[in-house]
Amino acid sequence: MNILIYGSSGMIGQGVLRECLKADDVESVTAVRRSPLNEKHPKLDQVVSEKLTFTLPGKNDAGNWDACFFCLGASSSGMTEEQYNRLTFSLTLDVAAHLMRLSPGMTFIYVSAAGADTSETGKSMWARIKGKTENALFRQGFSSVVVFRPGVIQPLHGIRSRTPSYRFLYCMMAPVLPMLKRMMPDSILTTEEIGRAMLNAVRYNCSNVVLEKEDISRLARK
Numbered sequence: 001m002n003i004l005i006y007g008s009s010g011m012i013g014q015g016v017l018r019e020c021l022k023a024d025d026v027e028s029v030t031a032v033r034r035s036p037l038n039e040k041h042p043k044l045d046q047v048v049s050e051k052l053t054f055t056l057p058g059k060n061d062a063g064n065w066d067a068c069f070f071c072l073g074a075s076s077s078g079m080t081e082e083q084y085n086r087l088t089f090s091l092t093l094d095v096a097a098h099l100m101r102l103s104p105g106m107t108f109i110y111v112s113a114a115g116a117d118t119s120e121t122g123k124s125m126w127a128r129i130k131g132k133t134e135n136a137l138f139r140q141g142f143s144s145v146v147v148f149r150p151g152v153i154q155p156l157h158g159i160r161s162r163t164p165s166y167r168f169l170y171c172m173m174a175p176v177l178p179m180l181k182r183m184m185p186d187s188i189l190t191t192e193e194i195g196r197a198m199l200n201a202v203r204y205n206c207s208n209v210v211l212e213k214e215d216i217s218r219l220a221r222k
Contacts, residue, residue, distance in 0.1 A: 001023075001026050001027060001066045001199070001202060001203075002027055002028045002029075002030075002065045003020050003029050003065065003066065003067055003068075003069060003202075004029075004030045004065045004067070004068040004069070004099075004106075005017055005029060005030070005031045005032065005068075006068070006069070006070045006095060007070065007071030007073065008031040008032075008033060008037065008071065009035075009037070010071055010073065011153065011155055011160065011191060012073075012111055012150070012194055013071035014159045014191065015155070015157075015159055015191025015192055016069050016071055016191075016195040016198055017031060017039075017195075018191075019192060019196055019199060020195065020199065021041050021043055023199055026199070028044075028045060029041075029044050029045070030046075030047060031044060031046050031047070032047045032052055033047070033049075034048070034050055034052070035048065052072075052094075052095060064103070065099075065106050066106060066107065067107040067108070067198075067201075067202045068106055068107070069198050070095065070096075070109065070110045070111065071111045072091065073088070073111060074087045074088065076125060076129075081129070084125065084129055088126075088129050088130065089133045092110065092133050092137070093133070093136055093140075096137055096142075100142060104141060104143065106142060106144075107142070107143065107144040107145075107201065107202050107207075108142045108144070108145050108146070109145075109147075109148060109201060109202075110133070110137055110146070110147050111148050111150070111194075112130050112133070112148060113127075113130055113149055113150070113151075114212065114213060115127050116130035116131045116147075116149060117130070118135055119131065120132045120135070134210065138208060143207075144205070144206065144207040145208055146201045146206050146208075146209055146211065147210040147211065148194065148211050149211065149212050149213065149216075150189050150216060151187065151188070151213045152177075152188045153189055153191060154177045154181055154188055154189070154190045155191050156191050156192050157192070159191050185217065186214040186218070187213055187214070189213055189216055189220075193216065193220040194220070196220040197211075197219040197220040200220065200222045203222075
């Protein structure tokens with residue numbers, strides 16, 4: 001498999017990148033970033049660009065990816081609806097439209113969130129915009145769109161969130177998260193499980209589906 005990743009510096013993206021580089025059936029990983037990764041790996045190719053909607057260089061012009069793992073996301077805290085819509089809906093759809101022209105046969109996996117509102121009418125601003133983004137992606141025309149809706153996430157292998165408030169929260173929860181994971185194995189997902197589940201979604205041809213946290217957990221175990 002040839003995998004394209006957006007958001008590999010975030011907590012989920014770090015976990016997904018790690019699992020991709022470990023997987024024997026992944027031949028190449030292209031990570032699109034605003035700044036270079038320190039990590040070096042023979043499978044890893046980095047595309048560094050301030051603007052994430054761009055013309056991909058060289059061999060990638062042919063659009064030879066099997067899947068895009070879109071892990072970019074931002075907290076809505078302190079944002080206006082216009083700002084959050086631009087970072088969540090507009091950016092995602094701009095990238096999706098670009099990839100649709102290059103590689104319509106790929107699987108596009110979008111990391112949304114538990115509670116996303118696909119009616120687009122609820123009171124929660126972030127949930128409406130996440131739901132609107134999901135709806136628009138299903139209309140893009142990709143061979144397959146898979147939406148992941150994780151809830152509570154347990155970071156493993158030294159992975160940390162880039163959001164200061166989330167880092168503080170995870171620091172406070174670190175002693176109890178492993179216990180909660182044992183008690184509710186399908187309700188709390190690890191960064192490792194999310195990465196494995198994304199790869200399995202491509203391996204097992206998941207198509208045009210929304211996966212809640214329990215579905216993601218089961219897919220990771222396949």
